[in-house]
Structures are given as structure tokens and as C-alpha cells.
Amino acid sequence: FPLVSISIFKWFAGISTKLPKKVVKLFLIPILSPLYRTLNNNNSSDELKSFAEEVIEIIKKSLSKQYHTEFISAVNQIRKTINETRQQRKVKRKNQALLDPSIYSKIKQNRSRRNQAKRKRKSIENRNKSHRLSIKVSQNFDDNNHLNSRDTIF
Numbered sequence: 001f002p003l004v005s006i007s008i009f010k011w012f013a014g015i016s017t018k019l020p021k022k023v024v025k026l027f028l029i030p031i032l033s034p035l036y037r038t039l040n041n042n043n044s045s046d047e048l049k050s051f052a053e054e055v056i057e058i059i060k061k062s063l064s065k066q067y068h069t070e071f072i073s074a075v076n077q078i079r080k081t082i083n084e085t086r087q088q089r090k091v092k093r094k095n096q097a098l099l100d101p102s103i104y105s106k107i108k109q110n111r112s113r114r115n116q117a118k119r120k121r122k123s124i125e126n127r128n129k130s131h132r133l134s135i136k137v138s139q140n141f142d143d144n145n146h147l148n149s150r151d152t153i154f
Helices: 002-018 021-026 028-039 046-062 065-099 101-128
Strands: none
Touching: 002 028, 002 046, 021 028, 021 046, 021 065, 028 046, 028 065, 046 065, 065 101
């Protein structure tokens, strides 16, 4: 997916620089939506996020100051739409608990199983790690049976 996203983002940048500014203004929301979602997605790689930022800057620079307000209003509209969608999903999940408790209980059980498996996996990982402090002393002593200054104790 990152290669496809990068190709699409490159296309967005190219189109925004080659098309007339009036045409780019009409397509700001469809162009900026995937870029904005990529920036705010925790699962996106840092490389993809930085590339999305670069493309947004290219689009912003390709538009003149005359269309700067349209750019800002498009970003705000995208942000508002995404937040509304998230809020609707949240309300839907809460309503599902009231409307159909059996489905909600299955969801909770699955969540509990995932958390339990995660705790078990972490405890196994921690069990395999050595928590003891190991002391390493080199055998390089001087004539008076003192450690040399270059030797360290850890």
C-alpha cells in the first residue's frame, strides 16, 4: 500500500502544479482528504507521513494567495467531516450496547481475550529477559593487583 499511496500522492502533486489554479481549487477536498487521513493515521509509516506533508506543501504553494482561504477551508471541512464520522461511530458503538447486549458482550469477550493474550505474551517475553545485573571484571591487573584504568565494571 505505501508504494501505491506514494504514487497517488506524486500524481496529486503533479496535477496540482500543472492544472490551472481554478481547477485545482475545485478538487481540493478530494485531493487533500487522503493526504490528511494519512497524516493522522497512527498506522502509517513516518516516511509516508512526511511525504504527505511535502505534497500538501506543494499543493499549498501551487495555489496563489488568492486561493489560500479556500485551501484552509477545505482542510477545516475535511477535519470536521472526519471528526463527525468518528463521533457517529462512537455513538453507534454505545447504542449497540443498549440495543443488542448479546453482540456487545461478544465484542467485550473478544477484547478481553486479546488483552489476556497480550498480557501472556508480555509475561513470557519478560520471563525470558534476564533481570540480573551481571558484573564483568577483566583480568587485567597491574603489579599491585589493582584494576587498570581502562577496565570497566558493569
